[in-house]
Amino acid sequence: MTFLRQPTRAGVRDAAAKLAAILPATPLFTCDLKGVTVAFKAESLQPIGAFKIRGAWHRLTALDDAARGRGVVAFSSGNHAQGIAWAARKLGIAATIVMPHDAPPVKRDATLALGAEVVGYDRATESREQIAARLAEARGATLVPSFDDPWIIEGQGSAGIEAAAQMARAGLPAPTLVVVPCGGGGLAAGLALALPDARITVVEPEGWDDMRRSLEASWIEPVDPNPPPTACDSLQTQRVSALTFDVLSRRDAQGVAVSESETAAAQRWAAERLRLVIEPGGAVALAALLAGRVAPEPGMLVLLSGGNVDPAAYARVLAG
Template sequence: MFVRSIKGVDVAFKAESLQPIGAFKIRGAWHRLTALSEEAARRGVVAFSSGNHAQGVAWAARRLGIGATIVMPRDAPRAKREATLAMGAEVVDYDRASESREQIAARLAEARGATLVPSFDDPWIIEGQGTAALEAARQMIALGLGEPVHAVVPCGGGGLAAGTALALKEARITVVEPEGWDDMRRSLEASWIEPVAPNPPPTACDSLQTPLVSPLTFDVLSRRDATGVAVSEAEVRDAQRWAAEKLRLVVEPGGAVGLAALLAGKVTPEPGMFVILSGGNVDVSAYARAVAS
């Protein structure tokens, strides 16, 4: 955990970008796969992801001797695809604009008798992701910052945010998404699930491009009165540069949205706040352009 002053307030940063796969997704994947029966483990698992959940499942599967198939969009960052393949997983491509990854994965799992491991719409996954918040709370107390009162969390499907909400029952939760992909923010404000609007804008935050949040994560966050904000692509790049300069961390666009919200003044820093930097898996050339712009 890192602590830095933003606008005169000490804010804690939980650097999940330093995980073995470079993202928090290792937590939920390990929690889910270690819960499989011997028979289910023999039949393997199927997951769908643009990269971080893919790597989490591939990492856990390799160490547990479980076969893993990952449905990934053709435009997934090359670094994430190559890392997933390097850990022994099979990758099945799909077109993000015209095909449903959920349907493809479900058909594969049924045909093979494998276990489907969603990236966020699963109680085991949510529970596993929540360990990041539990660790953050212990680290803040050890650093003399007290119990966390406000968690700022990147949000795609909402698994990490929902896990945080369940782990820290007294803390306020703010989810952060890229502009045009802020369906959780709009859903929380409307009190019902709102999908991403047609023809959403392009975003560098590939890990947060979820067109529809799940009833499971939405229910957890709405019951906890979570709130949400959206950040622009320019604000995300500013956050990536700040993380490189002030924390000496490489943070991917989707992992930097919480920090972006603070730096842009969309979330006000306060004592007892921590921000999750959820991942650091970047395309090197794209990252170089972001921090140089």
């Protein structure tokens, strides 16, 4: 997808102002690890249970009246879907979401409950991008990708503006290191724009760490064929976009990968220590910290990006 503009820090600030006008800031929790106070941004407590509401609101409010009348089409395994559906309902826009048949039922049901139309597809044999593009063209609708979009990136970055202000009010150092879950990189790229003085570490599931490999190679590397199964449905991106890769590579971002067991341990830790329900994809940044992939330091900010869990699967995780 080609855009006439790039995401900017000014755009992130604009998005933060838009979000502040309609939603309270998500809570910032702190916990001492190895003698260091670490800040945790609980995006799991958004109205849709994930940070995706930010980019969705920034993107859809940027549409003119004519575009709003033609509707929007998005593709997502669940959290972006809910963000778009929530924003579309609030703005009176028709929304269609292309969602894999194996998406968690809790996410599909929530998207439908918000009034969106859901079109299913087979994740293994069909391309969600192609299906969504055909639908958008046929209907004259605006296609809204989950990360490959400057407005989406800017909107996600608003979490960093909020967190920096919350850390300052709490007497904590300004963010020096941001540890963030990464699928396509929209949240990570937005935070890199929002917090230009902080280092960025993206975290992905093992076998799905294409952003880490891309950053190390200095060019975009897709996920290898036949990647392993992962509970992190929200992070199963086959290839990152040039937009997000460019922002993160220019900031010399680093990447690490975590195992399924490390992710589950992070979910249990969040429940026990922070009293938060965190979905697998939302827990990988915490997993990297707890597993020693990154070391705690003053000014560390960890994103807990979503909390839309499948109840049965989450019960198994808590049971160990």
